[in-house]
Amino acid sequence: MTSAAIEVRIPTILRPYTKDAKVVSADGADLKSVISDLDRQYPGLAERLLEDGALRRFINIYVNDEDVRFLGGLDASLKSGDSITVLPAVAGG
Amino acid sequence: MSLTISRAIVDQILEQARAEYPDEACGVILGPAGADSPVRLKPMINAAHSPTFYEFDPKDLLALYREVDEKDEEIVVIYHSHTETEAYPSRTDIAYAGEPGAHYVLVSTREEIAPATEFRSYRIIDGNVTEEPVTILN
Numbered sequence: 001m002t003s004a005a006i007e008v009r010i011p012t013i014l015r016p017y018t019k020d021a022k023v024v025s026a027d028g029a030d031l032k033s034v035i036s037d038l039d040r041q042y043p044g045l046a047e048r049l050l051e052d053g054a055l056r057r058f059i060n061i062y063v064n065d066e067d068v069r070f071l072g073g074l075d076a077s078l079k080s081g082d083s084i085t086v087l088p089a090v091a092g093g
Numbered sequence: 094m095s096l097t098i099s100r101a102i103v104d105q106i107l108e109q110a111r112a113e114y115p116d117e118a119c120g121v122i123l124g125p126a127g128a129d130s131p132v133r134l135k136p137m138i139n140a141a142h143s144p145t146f147y148e149f150d151p152k153d154l155l156a157l158y159r160e161v162d163e164k165d166e167e168i169v170v171i172y173h174s175h176t177e178t179e180a181y182p183s184r185t186d187i188a189y190a191g192e193p194g195a196h197y198v199l200v201s202t203r204e205e206i207a208p209a210t211e212f213r214s215y216r217i218i219d220g221n222v223t224e225e226p227v228t229i230l231n
Contacts, residue, residue, distance in 0.1 A: 011191065013191050090121075093184070
């Protein structure tokens with residue numbers, strides 16, 4: 001593994017996975033690989049972001065403040081220095 | 094666990110809920126980080142524009158969290174209205190509740206219930222709903 005290069009901001013509800021860290025680092029050329037790397041470091045985290053191999057509908061992921069759904073979703077390409085923010089949707093019925 | 098909130102904010106939320114009827118209304122109340130004190134009302138747009146669902150627009154959501162960070166605030170309350178049912182968390186409310194530290198406030202705009210009894214607050218953590226007393230300061 002090369003040194004981690006992408007900053008990932010973790011929401012409160014997922015911090016039990018990251019030992020309460022608010023910001024963690026991960027590697028990967030696209031979102032899918034970054035999530036794999038996160039799950040390797042923090043087992044169980046991917047399950048909270050993905051469902052049947054796709055991004056969960058009520059989890060929002062932003063790359064440099066842009067909704068990743070508009071950047072190709074899991075295929076969104078990433079480079080060193082990019083910043084990812086994960087936020088649970090505020091939604092209900 | 095309890096929620097203490099000003100009458101002025103309660104009234105504004107009820108007013109918003111009536112104004113946005115038949116859609117569900119939603120928003121947050123912010124306060125200084127760590128104080129558990131709801132002082133700054135911030136109505137949000139219900140991007141679902143629905144009588145049975147609410148959702149913050151993902152762009153608005155990010156802007157909200159950025160603002161909260163910059164001002165060293167916290168989201169104290171997340172509120173929304175139910176239009177025809179009681180002010181109790183629905184199954185979807187429980188499934189999507191993503192802020193373990195927030196008070197989830199529900200109001201109801203159904204007509205047969207007086208507004209004063211239809212402003213209720215809950216903690217929703219890991220699928221468990223706990224109602225808490227609400228103190229309204231005049």
